[in-house]
Amino acid sequence: MKMRYTVGALMAAMLTTLAAGPVLAATCDVEIESNDAMQFNKSSIAVPASCKQFNVKLKHVGKLPKVAMGHNWVLSKASDAQGVAADGIPAGLDKAYVKPGDARVIAHTKVIGGGETDSVSFDVSKLKAGDSYAWFCSFPGHASIMKGTLTLSK
Numbered sequence: 305m306k307m308r309y310t311v312g313a314l315m316a317a318m319l320t321t322l323a324a325g326p327v328l329a330a331t332c333d334v335e336i337e338s339n340d341a342m343q344f345n346k347s348s349i350a351v352p353a354s355c356k357q358f359n360v361k362l363k364h365v366g367k368l369p370k371v372a373m374g375h376n377w378v379l380s381k382a383s384d385a386q387g388v389a390a391d392g393i394p395a396g397l398d399k400a401y402v403k404p405g406d407a408r409v410i411a412h413t414k415v416i417g418g419g420e421t422d423s424v425s426f427d428v429s430k431l432k433a434g435d436s437y438a439w440f441c442s443f444p445g446h447a448s449i450m451k452g453t454l455t456l457s458k
Contacts, residue, residue, distance in 0.1 A: 332428075333359040338375035338441065340366030340418065342449050349439070350457040351428060359425045362413045370417030375441045376400050377413045377424065379454060382436035384408040389440060389447035401442040415443060431456045 330352035337345040392401040411426035441450035
């Protein structure tokens with residue numbers, strides 16, 4: 305049986321293949337939602353090693369203001385997370401509950417309230433393959449519940 309293809313069918317197949325290309329490319333960003341129930345909608349992030357920069361967009365889908373139920377996103381080595389969170393509390397809301405100049409902090413957003421968003425980008429070269437990284441909300445009392453892991457993937 306001999307099959308015949310029209311130019312239109314071939315063009316459609318080629319366009320479909322080309323459109324699928326970006327899906328296979330590394331995604332160098334992620335959006336994370338937080339809410340009034342002290343929850344993030346993700347618990348892990350894989351950062352492709354091929355990315356130069358990685359961007360995290362934090363979106364607070366709740367309604368409460370940041371003074372009552374504010375959230376941020378803080379990244380550190382897993383072994384440093386508890387200390388970073390504890391040392392950030394005295395820094396206060398205006399400093400996003402992150403100790404100024406804390407070298408253990410790889411990246412962090414500001415504290416946001418309901419309906420707000422913030423983003424942070426960081427240099428992927430700061431991450432090392434095989435190291436364990438943690439991200440968390442450093443608003444007082446939130447880090448024990450609002451946390452996740454970050455890995456460098458190939």
